Amino acid sequence: MAGNWQGRWDMAMGQMAPKKERERVFDFPANYYYEQVVAVVHRDSKTTKLADLDGKTVGALANSAYNDYANHKLNPDWKGSTPITYQFKPGAVTSYGATTMAFDDLRLGDGVRLDAVIADKVVANTAISKGYPMKILNDPLYAAPAAIAILKGDNEFSEKIAAAVKGMKDDGSLSKLSIKWYGADYSTEK
Structure with missing residues (x-):
């Protein structure tokens, strides 16, 4: 996480996956969002299923989990991962x-520069x-x-955040916020 926390902020909500390597520095009191990663093709593509992308040219954001997936190197080491x-x-x-640069190449036409892009579903739907x-x-x-990421060591703060997010999940307000802002419920893993 970029930045110098020293009293400037208490928590970060920047779509950070709670990976084991990050647990050395951060506590992750609650998951609030589940990023759905999808394959996107040109509207005129004859591709109908993922297996059709075998051997094709795929675009992805550099140094990202999308790129790791495309290269068969993704290591999902977050809590509860499979x-x-x-x-x-x-x-x-x-x-x-x-990602928009990849979308720009894809919109030139099916197979012109790319056959597909791996991206976040919300970003793809927005485009x-x-x-x-x-x-x-x-x-x-x-x-x-x-x-949600906080610096390690403040158990009381961590418990309060966890309770607040659990309450929002239990009463449906987190789901409603997701639907309001993203058009779908991304508050639970599907």
């Missing part, structure tokens, strides 16, 4: 500095709603939790 099932084997993976000629294939490739 092994990843790879549903296709790209012939080539093109890395991008931003589609803005006119990008794309469609999402099938169900998510995987879901990754996003947790």
Whole structure:
């Protein structure tokens, strides 16, 4: 987590996966969001299932879990994770500095520069709603939790955050917020 905490903030909610390596520095009192990672193809693509992407050129954000998935190197080491099932084997993976750059290449046409992009479902749906000629294939490739992060050691604060998020899950308000802002419920793993 970039920045110098020293009294500047108490917690971070930046879609950080609660990975074991991060637990040396942070406590993760609660997961509040589950990122759904999807494969996106051009609207005119004949691709109908993930296996159709075998041997194809796939774009993904550089130095990201999406890129690791595309290269069959994703290690989901967050609490409660299960092994990843790879549903296709790209012939080539093109890395991008931003997901929108990959979408820009994909919208040039099916197979012109890319056959698919691996991305967050919310980001993909936003691009589609803005006119990008794309469609999402099938169900998510995987879901990754996003947790609230705090510096290690404040058990009382951690318990209060956990209780607040649990209360929001129990009364449905977290689900309602997700639907209001994202158009779907991303507060639980699906």
